[in-house]
Amino acid sequence: MVVAVDVQSISKQFVLRHTRSIKEAFVWIVKGRKGDLSQKFHALDGVSLQVEQGESVALLGLNGSGKSTLLKHISGVMLPDSGTVRTRGRVAGLIEVGAGFHPDLSGRDNVYLNGAILGMSEEQINERFESILDFSEIGQFIDTEVKFYSSGMYLRLAFSVAIHTDPEIFLIDEILAVGDEPFQKKCLAKIKELGDAGKTLIVVSHDLDLVSKVCRRGVLLEHGRIVMDGDVADAVETLRNRH
Numbered sequence: 535m536v537v538a539v540d541v542q543s544i545s546k547q548f549v550l551r552h553t554r555s556i557k558e559a560f561v562w563i564v565k566g567r568k569g570d571l572s573q574k575f576h577a578l579d580g581v582s583l584q585v586e587q588g589e590s591v592a593l594l595g596l597n598g599s600g601k602s603t604l605l606k607h608i609s610g611v612m613l614p615d616s617g618t619v620r621t622r623g624r625v626a627g628l629i630e631v632g633a634g635f636h637p638d639l640s641g642r643d644n645v646y647l648n649g650a651i652l653g654m655s656e657e658q659i660n661e662r663f664e665s666i667l668d669f670s671e672i673g674q675f676i677d678t679e680v681k682f683y684s685s686g687m688y689l690r691l692a693f694s695v696a697i698h699t700d701p702e703i704f705l706i707d708e709i710l711a712v713g714d715e716p717f718q719k720k721c722l723a724k725i726k727e728l729g730d731a732g733k734t735l736i737v738v739s740h741d742l743d744l745v746s747k748v749c750r751r752g753v754l755l756e757h758g759r760i761v762m763d764g765d766v767a768d769a770v771e772t773l774r775n776r777h
């Protein structure tokens with residue numbers, strides 16, 4: 535068994551409250567600036583997760599439970615305060631709509647920019663450009679600046695570039711929700727195809743029926759901790775019962 539994603543006991547704190555009253559700040563200064571004025575909380579609290587190559591895993595949990603934060607750590611866009619994250623193979627993350635796109639550049643230029651960020655050479659992008667454009671169905675808007683794109687159009691192009699990088703590990707956050715139904719179906723078929731081809735998938739979604747179809751394993755997060763890790767149907771049922 536080859537471990538594709540190895541998350542060892544990661545923790546991440548965020549600031550809960552940035553602003554303080556002048557009085558609080560004054561007292562803090564007079565008392566010699568002791569302690570931390572900002573209040574923090576754990577978005578991830580000692581999370582460990584091993585995902586084997588070829589596994590399809592759903593990250594489940596209520597709003598704010600830490601799913602996206604965990605995915606961002608796996609993709610490497612966020613670093614943990616403590617603990618380690620290791621990945622094996624090329625990772626393509628579809629985490630935030632439009633992330634990695636430059637608003638003032640055209641769709642075409644962004645394909646090159648995004649492709650390069652995801653590790654493709656110019657030659658590889660040239661070869662795959664038609665296919666990227668074709669899958670995205672962006673058509674004539676490919677030469678429009680992406681700041682004028684709808685969120686669905688962003689998704690189409692980003693998804694299309696990501697699948698053409700031939701990733702070993704594919705991370706997908708909620709963003710599929712912004713696509714229209716035909717495109718969602720097309721994405722799902724592609725995701726299943728990647729799964730069948732032995733790629734590792736980690737999916738975050740509140741669409742529990744959808745993740746049950748795509749993933750076999752479900753990991754349930756609650757307040758930044760993994761509270762269940764097992765069959766996706768069991769994880770979905772546990773989550774539904776907690777509502």
Ligand SMILES: Nc1ncnc2c1ncn2[C@@H]1O[C@H](COP(=O)(O)OP(=O)(O)OP(=O)(O)O)[C@@H](O)[C@H]1O
Binds near residue numbers: 548596597
């Ligand atoms: N960059 C940040 N700075 C401060 N707090 C953050 C940041 N990113 C996330 N958080 C907080 O961390 C917690 C976990 O957020 P996260 O987005 O991981 O939750 P989630 O499970 O994906 O939620 P949802 O289902 O709503 O997408 C939330 O309370 C959120 O407000």
